Amino acid sequence: MEKVIINDVDFEVEEFEQRKSEDTQRMETAFIFSVVGKSNYNLYKGFFSEGKYQVTIPRLEQRFEATLSSNVTSYTDMLDEETKVTFSLTLSEINEGDEEELQNVFINIAQESIMQILRFRALMEVLEAKGIITSNEYDSKITEVNDRDFETVRNELVKGYSVVEE
Template identity: 30%
Template sequence: FFFESPHFELTIVDTNEKLKMKNISHSTFYQAAEISDDTKIVFRIKLQQEPAKEKELTKDQKLMVNAVNEVVLSRVRFKALEEILEEKGLIKGDELFDKIEKVAKRDFDTLKKELL
């Protein structure tokens, strides 16, 4: 019944310990031209622990992950834009950061309210 039912009990002969097991995957193959009821076979089983399932995130955790991803993506976009402007010689040194500081003083609270 090993290949028919996923649940079985394994007894370790040396210790007489019984383990309840679940067959989550298996494969079979043979290398003889013919197998009959009288064919002698070697049966090997490799046991390994089932991989742990990832814990499902709560709604709040998903929102936090999405928010962090958006912040990172915004920083990547900003960095790319900054590099392009510098490479083309359109901005120099702290020119961009000076402008950011001015706009932040002027518009930060308004933009924050729009997002929240």
């Protein structure tokens, strides 16, 4: 077991690994830890939605600031106070200059979002012109899918994917 301290909270973790990310060249720290119970699951799920973390790895005498780059939780059956929940996390070290890079990422996301909207509008116009779908059918389907999937997709984008084992 490895000890990792995140925002002054001690974690006894398994499968501890540090590696340099191939695409960003940032140091990544990956590990797994488990808790028992729905209350603890909710507590740590909230803890890992903060954004930036002060990380200390005593054995390696390391201290650095990081962001959460991957977060997967899993448990078997129904989530109750007896359920063992496993968190698998990857933290990416924040380097100097990352703030500017992050701004560029947001600009690129905004530009890509605009392009996707324009592509969907163009596709809708073609489908409508060919009589395949009406504007009302399209709007109705958007409302249906939004009502059904919005929260799930938002949570996946913001917090990472959760996996429930059957």
